Amino acid sequence: xxxxxxxxxxxxxxxxxxxxxxxxxxxxxxxxxxxxxxxxxxxxxxxxxxxxxxxxxxxxxxxxxxxxxxxxxxxxxxxxxxxxxxxxxxxxxxxxxxxxxxxxxxxxxxxxxxxxxxxxxxxxxxxxxxxxxxxxxxxxxxxxxxxxxxxxxxxxxxxxxxxxxxxxxxxxxxxxxxxxxxxxxxxxxxxxxxxxxxxxxxxxxxxxxxxxxxxxxxxxxxxxxxxxxxxxxxxxxxxxxxxxxxxxxxxxxxxxxxxxxxxxxxxxxxxxxxxxxxxxxxxxxxxxxxxxxxxxxxxxxxxxxxxxxxxxxxxxxxxxxxxxxxxxxxxxxxxxxxxxxxxxxxxxxxxxxxxxxxxxxxxxxxxxxxxxxxxxxxxxxxxxxxxxxxxxxxxxxxxxxxxxxxxxxxxxxxxxxxxxxxxxxxxxxxxxxxxxxxxxxxxxxxxxxxxxxxxxxxxx
Numbered sequence: 125x126x127x128x129x130x131x132x133x134x135x136x137x138x139x140x141x142x143x144x145x146x147x148x149x150x151x152x153x154x155x156x157x158x159x160x161x162x163x164x165x166x167x168x169x170x171x172x173x174x175x176x177x178x179x180x181x182x183x184x185x186x187x188x189x190x191x192x193x194x195x196x197x198x199x200x201x202x203x204x205x206x207x208x209x210x211x212x213x214x215x216x217x218x219x220x221x222x223x224x225x226x227x228x229x230x231x232x233x234x235x236x237x238x239x240x241x242x243x244x245x246x247x248x249x250x251x252x253x254x255x256x257x258x259x260x261x262x263x264x265x266x267x268x269x270x271x272x273x274x275x276x277x278x279x280x281x282x283x284x285x286x287x288x289x290x291x292x293x294x295x296x297x298x299x300x301x302x303x304x305x306x307x308x309x310x311x312x313x314x315x316x317x318x319x320x321x322x323x324x325x326x327x328x329x330x331x332x333x334x335x336x337x338x339x340x341x342x343x344x345x346x347x348x349x350x351x352x353x354x355x356x357x358x359x360x361x362x363x364x365x366x367x368x369x370x371x372x373x374x375x376x377x378x379x380x381x382x383x384x385x386x387x388x389x390x391x392x393x394x395x396x397x398x399x400x401x402x403x404x405x406x407x408x409x410x411x412x413x414x415x416x417x418x419x420x421x422x423x424x425x426x427x428x429x430x431x432x433x434x435x436x437x438x439x440x441x442x443x444x445x446x447x448x449x450x451x452x453x454x455x456x457x458x459x460x461x462x463x464x465x466x467x468x469x470x471x472x473x474x475x476x477x478x479x480x481x482x483x484x485x486x487x488x489x490x491x492x493x494x495x496x497x498x499x500x501x502x503x504x505x506x507x508x509x510x511x512x513x514x515x516x517x518x519x520x521x522x523x524x525x526x527x528x529x530x531x532x533x534x535x536x537x538x539x540x541x542x543x544x545x546x547x548x549x550x551x552x553x554x555x556x557x558x559x560x561x562x563x564x565x566x567x568x569x570x571x572x573x574x575x576x577x578x579x580x581x582x583x584x
Contacts (some may be wrong), residue, residue: 127164130233135240140453144424147309147393150450151215154237156194159225163468166236169228175237177222179569180278182209182543184223184238191241200249203242208247208568211250211316212318214243214305217415218444237243256326258310263287268352270337271524273301273565275358275555277324278571279578284327286579291330291352298389299331301360302556303387303564306381308418309424314388338522343530343551354550354578357538358571360554362422367410371467372513376402376464376475380411380514387422397548404428404510408478410464411418411514412436415561417447419512430456431506435463435483461485463496465503467511477505517561527551535560544574552578 136152137143139286143150154162174184205211213279219239220224227235265288269276272294276306280290287357298304300317325331337343337359346352363396364379366372383401386392390399407423413436420430432451434441437460452458462480470476482502485494518536531539531547537560538553540546546553554570556562 126148126167127161129165132234132237133158133162133240134164135224135237140450140455140485143310144359144454144457145427147425149313150310151243153247154240156248157205159191159241159489161245162237162241163188167228173226173228173397174223174236177224177226179222179565180572182189182206182223182242187245188238188241189234191245196245196248199245199254203245206572208278209320209564210242210276211246212303212312212320213274213565213568214239214241214246215316218563219471236267246578248257250316255557257323259326259328260285260287262328263312263583265354266352267293267578267582268293268346268355269466270343270355271295271356271358271360271555272299272300272331272555273358273360273411273555273567274305275360275557275567275571276301276356276575277320278568279356279358279552279554279575280571281324281327282572282575283578284324284329288579288582289330291326292324293335293337294331295336296389297333299333301358304383305370306415306418307390308384308422310387311418323455338526343523343527345549347550352554353582354545356524356571356574356578357546357553357557358518358555358567359523359557361519361559361561363518363520363536364513365513365515366513367464369464369466371469371475374467374469374473374475376469376509377467377511377513380409380415380512381517383419383512384422392546393426393515394424396498401426402510404508406506406508407431407510407512408433408464408508409512409514410434410460410507411516412441412443412460413514414443414447415452416512416514417443417456419514421451421454421575423510423512424454424456428510431508432456432460433462433478433480433506434457434458434460434466440493456565459506461496461513462504463498464511468505475509475511477507478511478534479503479505485507487529488562519557519560523557524547544570546575551580 187202224235240572392401409420432479466479482499483496489495544552552574
């Protein structure tokens with residue numbers, strides 16, 4: 125029987141005053157009863173509007189109907205036919221602006237909790253399945269994948285299922301890309317990422333860590349000397365942006381990338397970590413996106429008083445609504461409609477305050493958002509001992525500078541066609557290396573597109 129409730133089942137979670145002191149996962153996941161109840165809200169629409177918002181085209185109504193019938197493993201198999209990372213997507217995808225945005229139930233209430241159901245199904249599978257994926261028979265073709273983030277893992281998985289011998293090259297010591305260095309444990313447990321990587325290994329994918337393409341070996345050498353017939357570049361966008369203001373080089377000023385990498389990848393919050401990090405008392409995080417929320421919430425868990433400094437208002441914050449709500453619940457202080465103009469330090473060059481100016485919103489800019497304008501004479505200071513810049517990232521220039529004939533756009537992204545093919549024959553690219561910083565699911569979609577094109581090109 126259909127559940128016509130206008131509200132989705134709430135996600136169980138840790139108490140805010142408990143979770144802001146630990147790095148354990150905030151959201152606890154649906155119980156079976158909650159999953160069954162939420163799945164019953166799906167109307168199984170004939171036209172499946174929710175699917176148009178999914179970059180990897182998960183068959184959403186079909187998997188939800190299986191959940192409603194209590195057939196959880198069957199639901200997982202439907203999702204995994206098109207998505208390589210269900211447990212990841214169920215946690216970090218912005219469903220509210222993708223699949224759930226088009227859900228019919230959202231017209232007169234909450235949309236169906238598609239992401240929460242995907243997470244439930246993936247977690248149920250991981251808890252109950254004991255069979256490792258089978259290694260397909262080799263088709264004799266070799267493909268190199270640069271980067272082990274969501275784009276690279278998806279491309280590698282899709283090709284491995286078709287029998288390709290795939291080697292994934294990762295610059296860091298662990299595979300997972302932004303999934304391990306950028307997203308905190310309390311949003312995405314690293315054991316989940318490792319399970320996905322282990323699944324690829326079981327299918328025959330080779331993971332080569334500590335290998336910096338463009339430094340250790342070039343793309344040209346991969347093809348000309350090592351015999352790879354095609355290369356997919358999914359190296360992400362790891363080059364951070366900074367403000368051009370006085371004091372940006374003082375001690376205690378981090379990029380969000382460095383701060384999160386030290387915490388997430390190197391476990392710098394642990395007493396015996398080999399990569400310690402400053403344990404600040406007062407932190408200003410400059411920016412308003414999901415990465416800013418992650419950095420602020422990590423700093424809070426280190427025991428700091430934390431401010432989000434953002435030049436527009438709360439309504440304009442680009443971060444997911446859920447992440448903003450979690451940050452507010454955990455005690456993060458939002459200083460909106462203000463912007464840094466200078467960072468100050470003591471005689472040892474250690475940060476001791478940040479000066480901001482108040483802003484007001486004027487006419488819309490090219491992006492359609494109202495342009496922030498400084499209010500003259502409104503400067504004020506915030507006492508802090510750490511400033512984290514979360515202003516976005518761009519693709520690292522290393523690959524473009526070491527690869528012959530690779531066309532790059534003015535923002536540093538690799539230029540590709542609709543199939544992910546670059547200006548180099550048999551060299552493909554996708555994800556943040558092409559678009560700049562974007563979402564996990566969009567990167568996965570790009571990896572999927574490129575894998576299909578590589579297969580078509582090599583199987584002729």
